[in-house]
Amino acid sequence: MIIAVDGPTASGKGTIARALAAHFSLPYLDTGLLYRAVGRQCALTGGDPDKAEDALAACAFPEALLDDPELRSEESGGYASRVSIHPPVREALYERQRAFVTQPGGAVLDGRDIASVIAPEAEAKLFVTASVEARAQRRFEEMAAQGRAVTLEAISADLAARDERDRSRKDAPLVVAEGALVIDTSALRREEAIAAAIAAVDAFA
Numbered sequence: 001m002i003i004a005v006d007g008p009t010a011s012g013k014g015t016i017a018r019a020l021a022a023h024f025s026l027p028y029l030d031t032g033l034l035y036r037a038v039g040r041q042c043a044l045t046g047g048d049p050d051k052a053e054d055a056l057a058a059c060a061f062p063e064a065l066l067d068d069p070e071l072r073s074e075e076s077g078g079y080a081s082r083v084s085i086h087p088p089v090r091e092a093l094y095e096r097q098r099a100f101v102t103q104p105g106g107a108v109l110d111g112r113d114i115a116s117v118i119a120p121e122a123e124a125k126l127f128v129t130a131s132v133e134a135r136a137q138r139r140f141e142e143m144a145a146q147g148r149a150v151t152l153e154a155i156s157a158d159l160a161a162r163d164e165r166d167r168s169r170k171d172a173p174l175v176v177a178e179g180a181l182v183i184d185t186s187a188l189r190r191e192e193a194i195a196a197a198i199a200a201v202d203a204f205a
C-alpha cells in the first residue's frame with residue numbers, strides 16, 4: 001500500500017506519516033528533508049537559492065548531510081522553500097522519490113506534491129492541515145524545547161511566507177489532490193490526529 005501525506009509546514013503531517021508507517025509496517029520517506037538538504041548545501045557552498053543553476057548544483061549534496069540536525073532549523077526550511085521553486089531541482093529529486101514509492105510492499109511519503117506528482121497512484125491520500133496560529137504555536141514550542149532563540153511572531157511570519165511560496169509556485173504547488181481526505185489538526189491532540197489518520201487510511205483500503 002502506498003500512502004501519500006501532503007500538507008503545509010508544522011501541520012502535523014510528519015508525525016502522522018511516521019505513525020502511519022509504524023502502524024502499517026511500511027518504510028517512510030520525509031521528502032521535505034531532501035529539499036532541506038539541497039537548500040543547506042546551496043547555502044554551505046555559497047550559492048544563491050533563488051538562482052536555478054546554483055540550486056541544481058546543490059542537488060549533488062553528500063548523503064551524510066541528511067543526518068545533519070541543522071536541516072530541521074527554520075533557516076533550512078526557508079532555504080528549502082526557495083530552492084524547491086525551481087523545476088530542475090524538482091526533476092533532480094523525482095527519481096529518488098519514485099524509487100521509494102515503487103519498492104515492493106509500498107511506502108509512506110510526506111511532502112507537498114506526493115499525491116499530485118510523486119505518487120498519484122497512491123491508494124490512500126491525506127492532506128493534513130491546521131490554522132497558521134496552531135502551526136506557529138507548535139513550531140514555537142518545538143524550537144523553544146530545543147533551546148533555540150525564537151519568537152512566535154517571527155515563526156508566524158516565516159510560516160506565512162513559506163505557505164505563500166509553496167502554494168503559488170507554478171511547478172507542483174501545494175494543493176489538495178483529487179481524492180485526498182483533509183484532516184485538520186488545529187484542535188486535535190497528537191493521539192487524536194494519529195487515530196483519525198489511521199481510520200482514514202483504513203477507509204481507503
Ligand code: C5P
Nearest residue numbers: 009031032033035080081084111112113
Ligand atoms: O516539509 P518541510 O517543512 O520539511 O519542507 C521544507 C520545504 O521543502 C517546503 O516549504 C517546500 O517548499 C519544500 N518541499 C517541496 N516538496 C516536497 C517537500 C518539501 O517543495 N515534497
